[in-house]
Amino acid sequence: xNIINEMRLKIPSKSVNEGFARSAVASFAAQLDPxxxxxxxxxxxxxxxxxxxxxxxxAGEIGMITLEARILEGGVFMVKIRDRGCGIADVKQAMEPLxxxxxxxxxxxxxxxxxxxFMDKVTVRSTLGKGTIVTLTKKIEQxxx
Amino acid sequence: MLRIETAQELMMVFLIGEIDHHSAKAMREExxxxxxxxxxxxxxxxxxxxxxxxxxxxxxxxxxxxxxKSFGGEVKIQGAKGNIRKVMQIAGLHRVARMDDEQ
Numbered sequence: 001x002n003i004i005n006e007m008r009l010k011i012p013s014k015s016v017n018e019g020f021a022r023s024a025v026a027s028f029a030a031q032l033d034p035x036x037x038x039x040x041x042x043x044x045x046x047x048x049x050x051x052x053x054x055x056x057x058x059a060g061e062i063g064m065i066t067l068e069a070r071i072l073e074g075g076v077f078m079v080k081i082r083d084r085g086c087g088i089a090d091v092k093q094a095m096e097p098l099x100x101x102x103x104x105x106x107x108x109x110x111x112x113x114x115x116x117x118f119m120d121k122v123t124v125r126s127t128l129g130k131g132t133i134v135t136l137t138k139k140i141e142q143x144x145x
Numbered sequence: 146m147l148r149i150e151t152a153q154e155l156m157m158v159f160l161i162g163e164i165d166h167h168s169a170k171a172m173r174e175e176x177x178x179x180x181x182x183x184x185x186x187x188x189x190x191x192x193x194x195x196x197x198x199x200x201x202x203x204x205x206x207x208x209x210x211x212x213x214k215s216f217g218g219e220v221k222i223q224g225a226k227g228n229i230r231k232v233m234q235i236a237g238l239h240r241v242a243r244m245d246d247e248q
Contacts, residue, residue: 016167019167044197047165106208110203110232118231
């Protein structure tokens with residue numbers, strides 16, 4: 001699919017950047033003229049992915065998170081959230097609802113469930129000790145103006 | 146940000162702004178400080194003025210449900226709309242807290 005537009009954002013894994021990251025990605029996606037609900041879906045999914053990088057990938061340290069967003073032909077929005085943190089030992093288990101390794105921090109274990117509910121497609125590629133790439137895709141319906 | 150009102154057995158918490166992993170910690174600490182002193186029978190969490198919430202908000206509610214249970218009390222959720230309500234539905238919060246019917 002042809003790339004219509006793209007952007008890249010690199011931020012340290014500080015929790016104060018959670019709001020910035022989701023807002024920046026949502027602003028970029030606004031070019032597709034999404035509905036308020038679609039923007040909220042993207043914001044929520046990105047917030048979950050970025051929070052995972054901060055809480056899990058870089059637990060107890062600060063590392064860089066890269067977000068690459070693309071607008072593809074046909075109104076498809078795609079965003080990759082990449083970290084070079086600890087990686088996920090068992091991706092399938094990590095994606096199960098309510099599974100969390102952060103028991104003491106009131107984490108609900110619903111990050112991936114929320115991403116899957118709010119986006120059309122979620123793919124996770126992870127290598128232990130090397131990092132994780134989460135790719136979120138959503139088609140924005142083109143509406144008559 | 147939040148505003149807390151208490152009246153006898155009732156404690157009302159009006160959550161304001163964005164609830165994420167960054168903001169949730171301060172919110173829950175503020176709620177718990179008051180709740181542990183007042184020990185209310187009912188804790189109402191009002192989401193009317195929440196503009197954004199991810200699953201960190203679920204952790205916040207579940208933690209307060211546990212706290213209220215330890216006093217023999219309960220949590221009620223009101224004013225959750227749009228995506229905030231959707232996140233709550235994914236989590237099945239209606240099973241652990243009373244939710245209003247507002248859409």
